[in-house]
Amino acid sequence: MLNADLTPYTVTRVRDLAALRDAVRAFRAKGLSVGFVPTMGALHAGHLALVEHAKSLCDVVVVSIFVNPKQFAPHEDFGRYPRQEDRDAALLATVGCDLVYLPEADLMYPDVFASTVHVDGPALTLEGEFRPQFFDGVATVVLKLFNQVQPDVAVFGEKDYQQLQVVKTFVRDLDLPVRVVGLATVREADGLALSSRNAYLSADERRTAARLIVELNTVAEVVRSGGDRAAALQTATENLRAAGFGPVDYITLRDAETLAEAGPDTRALRLLAAAWLGKTRLIDNIAI
Amino acid sequence: MLNADLTPYTVTRVRDLAALRDAVRAFRAKGLSVGFVPTMGALHAGHLALVEHAKSLCDVVVVSIFVNPKQFAPHEDFGRYPRQEDRDAALLATVGCDLVYLPEADLMYPDVFASTVHVDGPALTLEGEFRPQFFDGVATVVLKLFNQVQPDVAVFGEKDYQQLQVVKTFVRDLDLPVRVVGLATVREADGLALSSRNAYLSADERRTAARLIVELNTVAEVVRSGGDRAAALQTATENLRAAGFGPVDYITLRDAETLAEAGPDTRALRLLAAAWLGKTRLIDNIAI
Numbered sequence: 227m228l229n230a231d232l233t234p235y236t237v238t239r240v241r242d243l244a245a246l247r248d249a250v251r252a253f254r255a256k257g258l259s260v261g262f263v264p265t266m267g268a269l270h271a272g273h274l275a276l277v278e279h280a281k282s283l284c285d286v287v288v289v290s291i292f293v294n295p296k297q298f299a300p301h302e303d304f305g306r307y308p309r310q311e312d313r314d315a316a317l318l319a320t321v322g323c324d325l326v327y328l329p330e331a332d333l334m335y336p337d338v339f340a341s342t343v344h345v346d347g348p349a350l351t352l353e354g355e356f357r358p359q360f361f362d363g364v365a366t367v368v369l370k371l372f373n374q375v376q377p378d379v380a381v382f383g384e385k386d387y388q389q390l391q392v393v394k395t396f397v398r399d400l401d402l403p404v405r406v407v408g409l410a411t412v413r414e415a416d417g418l419a420l421s422s423r424n425a426y427l428s429a430d431e432r433r434t435a436a437r438l439i440v441e442l443n444t445v446a447e448v449v450r451s452g453g454d455r456a457a458a459l460q461t462a463t464e465n466l467r468a469a470g471f472g473p474v475d476y477i478t479l480r481d482a483e484t485l486a487e488a489g490p491d492t493r494a495l496r497l498l499a500a501a502w503l504g505k506t507r508l509i510d511n512i513a514i
Numbered sequence: 515m516l517n518a519d520l521t522p523y524t525v526t527r528v529r530d531l532a533a534l535r536d537a538v539r540a541f542r543a544k545g546l547s548v549g550f551v552p553t554m555g556a557l558h559a560g561h562l563a564l565v566e567h568a569k570s571l572c573d574v575v576v577v578s579i580f581v582n583p584k585q586f587a588p589h590e591d592f593g594r595y596p597r598q599e600d601r602d603a604a605l606l607a608t609v610g611c612d613l614v615y616l617p618e619a620d621l622m623y624p625d626v627f628a629s630t631v632h633v634d635g636p637a638l639t640l641e642g643e644f645r646p647q648f649f650d651g652v653a654t655v656v657l658k659l660f661n662q663v664q665p666d667v668a669v670f671g672e673k674d675y676q677q678l679q680v681v682k683t684f685v686r687d688l689d690l691p692v693r694v695v696g697l698a699t700v701r702e703a704d705g706l707a708l709s710s711r712n713a714y715l716s717a718d719e720r721r722t723a724a725r726l727i728v729e730l731n732t733v734a735e736v737v738r739s740g741g742d743r744a745a746a747l748q749t750a751t752e753n754l755r756a757a758g759f760g761p762v763d764y765i766t767l768r769d770a771e772t773l774a775e776a777g778p779d780t781r782a783l784r785l786l787a788a789a790w791l792g793k794t795r796l797i798d799n800i801a802i
Contacts (some may be wrong), residue, residue, distance in 0.1 A: 400658055
């Protein structure tokens with residue numbers, strides 16, 4: 227699908243808030259419901275599945291493309307994060323996206339910008355430990371985008387499972403009038419979760435990367451059959467290192483909603499992992 | 515006005531978010547614009563002026579009454595803050611308020627509540643120094659209330675001038691689709707700014723309290739005539755102490771928008787003060 231001839235399709239692009247609001251107002255005036263998919267661009271089939279799902283829930287779908295500087299630390303990959311607007315817009319046209327919103331960073335964060343949305347609870351652990359400013363940046367930009375687009379429904383991928391829980395948390399806490407929907411992770415044939423950052427992987431690393439979901443599935447099987455959880459997690463870590471992974475930041479069983487450490491009585495479990503492969507940090511997660 | 519016979523007037527009260535949203539949806543279905551005045555109750559003529567102003571700008575006006583625990587420190591007056599719902603509702607009916615929203619604290623902040631709106635800039639100084647958790651509490655509850663009511667316009671008093679600037683800041687930063695309007699402070703005959711906390715003052719303190727605006731006006735006159743600002747502020751502080759005030763937390767000239775310390779080139783000036791009178795802390799401010 228990604229390499230199909232895209233010529234017949236176009237999608238309207240807007241770059242400033244006034245134009246966005248005009249366009250959304252025009253949708254509303256026709257009585258159309260509005261779905262929203264926020265992205266950082268570098269779109270792959272996972273993003274397109276989010277758009278298609280939003281389109282199945284709403285009359286029109288708005289997609290934002292914004293590489294949000296507030297969710298990158300100075301040492302992270304903000305500068306080299308892939309940017310490919312024309313290709314992204316062409317792909318979005320193929321899945322029925324009605325409007326692409328491409329805000330400029332200096333309009334999103336003018337010099338006087340002084341506000342932060344901070345989430346405790348599910349944001350404090352895992353990615354929140356390894357990337358301390360990450361979820362403040364995510365929550366602040368997502369709240370801004372929600373207020374800009376004012377959608378009925380917003381669709382997020384479960385690939386970034388913790389992000390999905392953080393968004394659900396502040397949407398609930400701050401009474402935002404939007405329904406947040408999570409969609410299952412889209413995977414390559416060998417199981418690797420689609421990610422814009424997979425583009426950083428060498429051919430060798432790409433082959434090794436698929437080992438991550440293999441190990442997660444193995445742990446899940448042990449948990450489901452009542453086996454030794456700690457031993458399974460330890461083995462998975464060792465297997466990843468032996469396969470060529472660098473440091474495993476975490477591979478851990480959590481409460482699926484709060485992301486607190488799972489105990490024997492935790493009903494809904496989520497298994498989450500983050501690990502380095504060369505200079506690329508991969509994350510993945512599965513339900514149990 | 516406050517002691518008039520209120521019997522002929524009533525105003526609808528709602529206590530939960532679903533009922534609020536139903537009522538606002540019914541207004542919207544009729545094509546009515548919605549104004550909003552958030553309060554902590556204990557209403558006085560200053561609040562009623564806000565409602566009347568909102569009513570002049572919008573078709574209907576919603577008033578919330580919620581003594582917000584998040585903007586009180588443990589040692590502050592949350593417990594003894596005056597609560598008088600029936601009287602407040604009767605007063606609101608006399609000025610054309612269409613709906614009173616009285617949310618319960620455990621619905622506003624359930625146990626799992628984990629989100630905070632934090633503002634830097636104008637929130638860091640003055641009240642932000644003396645009451646460190648105050649503006650996080652204000653910003654968080656006002657954002658919640660805005661998302662609950664979804665008004666076109668919200669009206670705030672200039673009595674809490676710094677709060678007004680903080681609200682304007684996060685509304686701008688977070689792209690909230692609401693227009694924030696400030697209204698001039700309503701004063702007693704002797705100039706004392708109306709405040710629910712004036713009820714704490716003894717008869718003696720009440721007479722002394724009027725000295726605050728006298729001193730502010732004197733400083734303003736010196737500034738307007740190009741006199742010695744620092745000397746005027748020092749004299750005002752000494753005069754307040756001599757008149758019977760306790761500690762003067764601040765009396766200071768600021769940039770009217772950013773609340774940064776004013777310099778000789780600051781164009782729009784605001785003079786703000788906070789001072790103790792017995793166990794009551796009074797604040798006031800004026801434009802220059």
